[in-house]
Amino acid sequence: MEGTPQQPKNCSSLLEELVAEARKASPGGQVADYIPALAQVDADCVGIAVVELDGTVHTAGDANVPFSIQSISKIFGLALAMDRMDDTLWERVRMEPSGQAFNSIVQLEWEHGIPRNPFINAGAIVVADVLTSRYSSSKTAFVQYVRQLCSNEAIHADHDVWNSEKEHGNRNAALAYLMKSFGNIDSSVPEVLDHYFFQCSIAMSCVDLARSLGFLANKGIQPGTQQRVCDARSAHRINALLSTSGMYDQSGEFAFTVGLPAKSGVGGGIIAVVPDYGVICAWSPPLNRFGNPARAVEMITQFALRLGLSVYH
Amino acid sequence: MEGTPQQPKNCSSLLEELVAEARKASPGGQVADYIPALAQVDADCVGIAVVELDGTVHTAGDANVPFSIQSISKIFGLALAMDRMDDTLWERVRMEPSGQAFNSIVQLEWEHGIPRNPFINAGAIVVADVLTSRYSSSKTAFVQYVRQLCSNEAIHADHDVWNSEKEHGNRNAALAYLMKSFGNIDSSVPEVLDHYFFQCSIAMSCVDLARSLGFLANKGIQPGTQQRVCDARSAHRINALLSTSGMYDQSGEFAFTVGLPAKSGVGGGIIAVVPDYGVICAWSPPLNRFGNPARAVEMITQFALRLGLSVYH
Amino acid sequence: MEGTPQQPKNCSSLLEELVAEARKASPGGQVADYIPALAQVDADCVGIAVVELDGTVHTAGDANVPFSIQSISKIFGLALAMDRMDDTLWERVRMEPSGQAFNSIVQLEWEHGIPRNPFINAGAIVVADVLTSRYSSSKTAFVQYVRQLCSNEAIHADHDVWNSEKEHGNRNAALAYLMKSFGNIDSSVPEVLDHYFFQCSIAMSCVDLARSLGFLANKGIQPGTQQRVCDARSAHRINALLSTSGMYDQSGEFAFTVGLPAKSGVGGGIIAVVPDYGVICAWSPPLNRFGNPARAVEMITQFALRLGLSVYH
Amino acid sequence: MEGTPQQPKNCSSLLEELVAEARKASPGGQVADYIPALAQVDADCVGIAVVELDGTVHTAGDANVPFSIQSISKIFGLALAMDRMDDTLWERVRMEPSGQAFNSIVQLEWEHGIPRNPFINAGAIVVADVLTSRYSSSKTAFVQYVRQLCSNEAIHADHDVWNSEKEHGNRNAALAYLMKSFGNIDSSVPEVLDHYFFQCSIAMSCVDLARSLGFLANKGIQPGTQQRVCDARSAHRINALLSTSGMYDQSGEFAFTVGLPAKSGVGGGIIAVVPDYGVICAWSPPLNRFGNPARAVEMITQFALRLGLSVYH
Structure with a gap:
């Protein structure tokens, strides 16, 4: 300091x-x-x-x-996934800064579906895939984890935001399907996106x-x-x-x-x-x-x- | 700590x-x-x-x-340029990580000749341009600056390395001319590259x-x-x-x-x-x-x- | 000649x-x-x-x-869409060669979801969207058009191929969702892809x-x-x-x-x-x-x- | 017809x-x-x-x-180079359309210094390199070739344009040095650019x-x-x-x-x-x-x- x-x-x-x-x-x-x-x-x-x-x-x-x-939910998602998965997580998402904002999709193409870091959308979607694949109910697990961290049982997702996100999530769907085409998404894309938009909509x-x-x-x-x-x-x-x-x-x-x-x-x-x-x-x-x-x-x-x-x- | x-x-x-x-x-x-x-x-x-x-x-x-x-010479170059120039330096070179190594030239094209940061080659070439434009003899100024910092008057450039770099510096020349085409290099490109390769060749x-x-x-x-x-x-x-x-x-x-x-x-x-x-x-x-x-x-x-x-x- | x-x-x-x-x-x-x-x-x-x-x-x-x-089905799709739609079709898909194969997705990003031509996948997906949006049953219309053109009523889609394509169509889904995020797909993406894979699977x-x-x-x-x-x-x-x-x-x-x-x-x-x-x-x-x-x-x-x-x- | x-x-x-x-x-x-x-x-x-x-x-x-x-001079350059060189010319410049205008330099990077075709600047610069490498005086050979083709001995380069082009040719210099860094330019870059700008300035x-x-x-x-x-x-x-x-x-x-x-x-x-x-x-x-x-x-x-x-x- x-x-x-x-x-x-x-x-x-x-x-x-x-x-x-x-x-x-x-x-x-x-x-x-x-x-x-x-x-x-x-x-x-x-x-x-x-x-x-x-x-x-x-x-x-x-x-x-x-x-x-x-x-900000990407921090919780990452902490939870690091808890559930060993260092092989870092074979599916890197730890490098991403450069230009524009090229999230260009970079995924160039780097064969491996996102640069867990704080860009593509990386957070891979983390969401880890969670959906490892929890029977990843959304419940996620919200409980957050409630415990802030000692506030009233924390919940805003369903209006959640549904809205899903309707307007075409770009994230594009990222997810592109990664799936490279074999870097295990669960079904709609399930992964459902979790991803859920965690974003927590208030x-x-x-x-x-x-x-x-x-x-x-x-x-x-x-x-x-x-x-x-x-x-x-x-x-x-x-x-x-x-x-x-x-x-x-x-x-x-x-x-x-x-x-x-x-x-x-x-x-x-x-x-x-x-x-x-x-x-x-x-x-x-x-x-x-x-x-x-x-x-x-x-x-x-x-x-x-x-x-x-x-x- | x-x-x-x-x-x-x-x-x-x-x-x-x-x-x-x-x-x-x-x-x-x-x-x-x-x-x-x-x-x-x-x-x-x-x-x-x-x-x-x-x-x-x-x-x-x-x-x-x-x-x-x-x-490593890029640190000395940056410190010297920051000393010689006000914050308008940051209009000519940004402070953002650069993402993929491959795209130094792609990024320059996309971002109109403004390099992402002073530690990639393009950014260090802009810094070299600042120095060549602001010193009557930028190479002498540079080596004296370094000598003073380490209290070692024997520091000098290795002329074999310097000449070799110039002969094999086609890619850096490409970066420099591309930036000049966008108006982000003031001095002549050969002069800027001469300084740049000089500072790299210091031992x-x-x-x-x-x-x-x-x-x-x-x-x-x-x-x-x-x-x-x-x-x-x-x-x-x-x-x-x-x-x-x-x-x-x-x-x-x-x-x-x-x-x-x-x-x-x-x-x-x-x-x-x-x-x-x-x-x-x-x-x-x-x-x-x-x-x-x-x-x-x-x-x-x-x-x-x-x-x-x-x-x- | x-x-x-x-x-x-x-x-x-x-x-x-x-x-x-x-x-x-x-x-x-x-x-x-x-x-x-x-x-x-x-x-x-x-x-x-x-x-x-x-x-x-x-x-x-x-x-x-x-x-x-x-x-090859992309020719039939284009001919049918040109029949059904006026020259505003060319505001949704261009008529330029596409350059590198690799950059289908890069190009879509750069050119805001407008594919370069109707013979790359992204362009054919836009054409498929035109057909699904303009026919109550675009698959039936398509196969009937082809049957008439070759005077062979036996022409049909191979359902094994069709289903297989849908299961392995993640990359095409990525293209479609990216274009939808730019507003260049009207129908639902699964419906458009269903038509697209159907026409590809015709024998x-x-x-x-x-x-x-x-x-x-x-x-x-x-x-x-x-x-x-x-x-x-x-x-x-x-x-x-x-x-x-x-x-x-x-x-x-x-x-x-x-x-x-x-x-x-x-x-x-x-x-x-x-x-x-x-x-x-x-x-x-x-x-x-x-x-x-x-x-x-x-x-x-x-x-x-x-x-x-x-x-x- | x-x-x-x-x-x-x-x-x-x-x-x-x-x-x-x-x-x-x-x-x-x-x-x-x-x-x-x-x-x-x-x-x-x-x-x-x-x-x-x-x-x-x-x-x-x-x-x-x-x-x-x-x-338009690129046609004469290509015809002359095809006359002087066998089909190995096509290992140094391809015959494919180039896609987006913007990416001349991106494409060169991606395709290791091999331009897409001889009618984009990078390709014409490779052709100019072929001519400068194969003629003792490529500029004279070029203008004589053109004079003969149109049966007009008065054809000549406009020296004002030629000099102006050289002064403003930073982007073409960037292309040339990038190709040279990939080993696709034999002569010295200034010599190649001199020829290139000469042929462009013919009236x-x-x-x-x-x-x-x-x-x-x-x-x-x-x-x-x-x-x-x-x-x-x-x-x-x-x-x-x-x-x-x-x-x-x-x-x-x-x-x-x-x-x-x-x-x-x-x-x-x-x-x-x-x-x-x-x-x-x-x-x-x-x-x-x-x-x-x-x-x-x-x-x-x-x-x-x-x-x-x-x-x-």
């Missing part, structure tokens, strides 16, 4: 300040509108939560309002998300319950993947500017892991041209800069 | 151990042979050096034998390299001389770029496995930055299929694992 | 000669084996038929044995095929029945498309060497149109590395060279 | 009509302006010439004004061009002089290549609509070969979005449609 994080008291007031600044700032883009259920979200929502390793929770704004976690608040991912900042042990979620090596690996590939085609810029493992979703959420300190989650629906939530990214950036948090010093 | 680095005494014996293991290990690939001057290098050379922030130097094997630094030892890059582990201040080489933000940025893009198409795997900012060169060298601790440089000429020196990568990996060094914890 | 075609008597004996040569020649490749139903075909079958504009039929070898027409003999396509050599009028199948401009257009794009990534070479509009299928058939003269169909299952039937291509080539048939003189 | 070509008298009045229509039509684009020497051309020039096999010449408009032949009139290419419509024999320029097979091959690849990424559309072997240049010229009849050359500088001269293409299209000329009937 570049400096000692400031006191909790300062932390809360800093969060209030960041939310106030965000509310004044330009939205920086449009709310995701590829499905009606997402387009209806209030563009003015702004929330942030920090959960420290000792369990202290700081919040500001709409930090307790659930939203569609979308691609959680900033507090839920920050609490659920504490184990990544704590070498695999969940701070609240002291339960081991994964071994220290797996936590390290997930953080490394988040650092190189968690922010779409803005991952390099985020490392360059902020320097924290992070993952965003088109629902407007973003989480960032601060090893040995805690997890931050910010939320603001409008997305910038890279598909990242502009004001939420800015809140995380300011929080990290002002507290001197960065893994690259 | 995951744990407190062990004592210096242990460090030296660990380095001896790593060199002994490397000498017994399979070379893991072939020595670069695209130019005769590189192909003549003794494949059995193995060296490692660690320079800590307090100036302590640990070495083992051929740690004082100069070798062709090749792409340095493991000790020279580890000492020269100490400022990256020390927020921009060179440990030996206490001179400020760059501001803390620039050091952070270079470390972030090294973390996402320093190891060719193995950058993600290196982050995943080791978790340190690092850069390799086809001369067989690799440096890794450990923030707040120091810099490691290992050398072993044979290259794996990604163009990284297999045994040198393994030495760094083992050093980091045994001492618990990783920025991702 | 470069020279006056020789007498019918000579034509028949030439065909016998070509079949004898083909039987002696190396198969030049393997029988398509991506589905069991095709892999079972006798690799030694060799047949050829020529149907002239006056109705004269010349045959040799297995010219009356039905085989899976596969991609016809060399005589059937040569007879059915006579209208392309006769400005749109079917020689046998004197019925107008399409206008002269449409026949011209189909011949032009066959000339630039009918032979996969060997289309240029076939124009260069032979110079006739032609279409091959992975069932081992190939048809070639000789304007103002007639249609040739040859069959031999083993495929070369471009997916074209090696010995059948050679028979057509020799026939054209010996009779001096070429549109390019 | 679809119909008997009309009488010469009618032909001349048809040409006058076409020129009058062209003068009234929208220019359909901009004059090439990537070099000043081309940008200065009068956008209003319109000319057309038809040279029949018996030597009859029909003209209208600016048919005797010389203009920069640019890519000829519509009458010169139509007369010079008569051998392509006459099985290799130059109509005026009865000299054999090449064998019938070579004339066939060039016509086939022109048919599939002569009109950039509009080649398929031109085959579809017109159906004649043709080649355009960014100087605004286009030639079309009518086997057994003659050669047409039209000129109008403004270029459409494919880089083809819009009004010149339209004049050729109308000429072919009204006389019923097409190789695909």
Whole structure:
């Protein structure tokens, strides 16, 4: 850590300040509108939560309002699949950054159906295939895993979003069928996509998300319950993947500017892991041209800069 | 840092151990042979050096034998260009990982002559153009900069390698002319390539390299001389770029496995930055299929694992 | 025509000669084996038929044995869709050669879901979508159209092949879903693929095929029945498309060497149109590395060279 | 031929009509302006010439004004290289259409430096390399060849255009160096580019061009002089290549609509070969979005449609 994080008291007031600044700032883009259920979200929502390793929770704004976690669910999926499968997982999905956004499908073609990493859609679909193939009811297993991680039994998928995603998921279907043609999908494609869209449609608040991912900042042990979620090596690996590939085609810029493992979703959420300190989650629906939530990214950036948090010093 | 680095005494014996293991290990690939001057290098050379922030130097094997630094020179070039130019540099070269190795030229075409980052060849050629355009004698300025960083006035370019590179540099010429056709090269292409091949052909030892890059582990201040080489933000940025893009198409795997900012060169060298601790440089000429020196990568990996060094914890 | 075609008597004996040569020649490749139903075909079958504009039929070898027409069906599909739809068809599929075989999916991505021409799979799937959207029962309409063209009511789809294709059609499903994500598929993808695989699985003999396509050599009028199948401009257009794009990534070479509009299928058939003269169909299952039937291509080539048939003189 | 070509008298009045229509039509684009020497051309020039096999010449408009032949020179280069080299030429350049315009450099990368055909820039540069390697003075040989073909000793390169091309030829330099890195260029790149830009900068009139290419419509024999320029097979091959690849990424559309072997240049010229009849050359500088001269293409299209000329009937 570049400096000692400031006191909790300062932390809360800093969060209030960041939310106030965000509310004044330009939205920086449009709310995701590829499905009606997402387009209806209030563009003015702004929330942030920090959960420290000792369990202290700081919040500001709409930090307790659930939203569609979308691609942030890829972290849960990966952690669960790493738990269920040995290192042969990495023969089916690589651990390299993906370069241009445009070429997800070009890259799959070139690299024979092996996605570059588990945080691009193709990679998350392979992970979803691992889960559907290894659980009799992968959707139930998934939601229970998430509920346990954030100690909130009320977590559930939003069925409107889930159904909408399935209706508008032609591009993901193309990726899945292309990988199946290369032999990299075991279950049936509709079943895999059903799981994938289910996990994307889970709704959680900033507090839920920050609490659920504490184990990544704590070498695999969940701070609240002291339960081991994964071994220290797996936590390290997930953080490394988040650092190189968690922010779409803005991952390099985020490392360059902020320097924290992070993952965003088109629902407007973003989480960032601060090893040995805690997890931050910010939320603001409008997305910038890279598909990242502009004001939420800015809140995380300011929080990290002002507290001197960065893994690259 | 995951744990407190062990004592210096242990460090030296660990380095001896790593060199002994490397000498017994399979070379893991072939020595670069695209130019005769590189192909003549003794494949059995193995060296490692660690320079800590307090100036302590640990070495083992051929740690004082100069070798062709090749792409490691891209760090010096970038640091010098960042010193000479403001943030408009980042309009000419991006900060994103590059994805597939194959598509350096595809990406340049798609992204209108703007390279993905300064550690792929196209990006380093843009940096070389910045230097040739801003110095009356960029080659002299470059070598003096490096000499000062490692406090070794004997550092120089190997003219055999330099000439050889120029004769075999058709692919780099293609990249440079393509970027010039998009307006992203100001100087004449032959002049830019002359500088680029010059800096690649500089010869340095493991000790020279580890000492020269100490400022990256020390927020921009060179440990030996206490001179400020760059501001803390620039050091952070270079470390972030090294973390996402320093190891060719193995950058993600290196982050995943080791978790340190690092850069390799086809001369067989690799440096890794450990923030707040120091810099490691290992050398072993044979290259794996990604163009990284297999045994040198393994030495760094083992050093980091045994001492618990990783920025991702 | 470069020279006056020789007498019918000579034509028949030439065909016998070509079949004898083909039987002696190396198969030049393997029988398509991506589905069991095709892999079972006798690799030694060799047949050829020529149907002239006056109705004269010349045959040799297995010219009356039905085989899976596969991609030759794309001609029937296109002719039927051009009949049912105005020139807005060409906003949904282009008329340009496709370049590299590998990049069917790359090209679709780059060109926003608009396939290059109706003879690559993606283009034929768009044509199948036109048919499924415009007929209450497109499969019935299709087979009746073909039966009428070759005056053979016995023509039918091979249900083993049809079902097999559907099970192994993941790559075509990927193309279809990608195009649907760009809005270029109206019907449901499973319905479109069902039609597409149905038409591929129709079985016809060399005589059937040569007879059915006579209208392309006769400005749109079917020689046998004197019925107008399409206008002269449409026949011209189909011949032009066959000339630039009918032979996969060997289309240029076939124009260069032979110079006739032609279409091959992975069932081992190939048809070639000789304007103002007639249609040739040859069959031999083993495929070369471009997916074209090696010995059948050679028979057509020799026939054209010996009779001096070429549109390019 | 679809119909008997009309009488010469009618032909001349048809040409006058076409020129009058062209003068009234929208220019359909901009004059090439990537070099000043081309940008200065009068956008209003319109000319057309038809040279029949018996030597009859029909003209209208600016048919005797010389203009920069640019890519039309690729036909002369290819014919000369085919004369100097056996079929191993086709191991260095293929005969397949090239697909997307954008990917000239992508394709070269993917296909290891072997261009798709001799009418894209990369292919013409390989041809230029053949000529520079086989002639002590390839530029002199080239211009003499062209002078002889059109029986006009005054033909020469425009040195302003030639020098301008060299200054703005970075993209062609990129192609050439990339091919050299794959071993597909023998001579030095600057020498090859010098030849290439020289041949592009030759100035000829519509009458010169139509007369010079008569051998392509006459099985290799130059109509005026009865000299054999090449064998019938070579004339066939060039016509086939022109048919599939002569009109950039509009080649398929031109085959579809017109159906004649043709080649355009960014100087605004286009030639079309009518086997057994003659050669047409039209000129109008403004270029459409494919880089083809819009009004010149339209004049050729109308000429072919009204006389019923097409190789695909």
